[in-house]
Amino acid sequence: MAVHADRVLVAHASTGGSTKAVAEFVATWLRIQGLQVDLRGLDERPDPGDYDAVVLGSAVRNGALLPAAEDFVWRNARAPRTAPGAGMAVQPRHQPVAARACRILPP
Template structure:
């Protein structure tokens, strides 16, 4: 079984998450390729696809949206999982749920819910450094109580990847390796 893990990243955090997901899938004996969406990887020839993008202004990066549009036909026939990398954990607690809700709506809009039916979508927090925001945006983020830092939850990321591996194993009748932890793979934001 060949799996494509494709990502769009601005500052590297999403690429590192994609690499960790791919590593977990490889650890379960899967044949995995990792590629940046902007490099134009082809979807044909793969048995499953995992797509991830950084979130800027509550939307996937343009190269991720373009990738989905170019490959919608091929993606519609494959097991597909999505992840987004934003900053919900850098926001004040009162704003986190609303930010997650808005992101889910954006993803459904990106995919046109009638066209693609992903098996799961997860919103992960990434790395958000002070230098990434300038001027009024930096001031506004601080004013609402936003925090900068590395908010990636590697255990949650690995668990999600393990869930994908387990679902693929169930579909193909193969067992994942013994070092894979539990996870449903169908966790939605």
């Protein structure tokens, strides 16, 4: 089933720049698909309610998403869930898979 979304937020929390680079790639790919995309750092506190879809990216440090990403999820947990969304977690190869990153998502 195809999802129609005209305006997409690609939001990221990055420390070393890798997550931002992945977010830039995703934003470029979505633009090639004909979508209007805003690429924003989570430090800008973007409002997902202004968009038809959201892609959230975060670096993973010590088995957890960055605090800005966790804050974004919890701050918007009670918002209506009519918009499609996707997420990405970028972590160094030497760190174990982040189980806590999955647990922070609200039910």
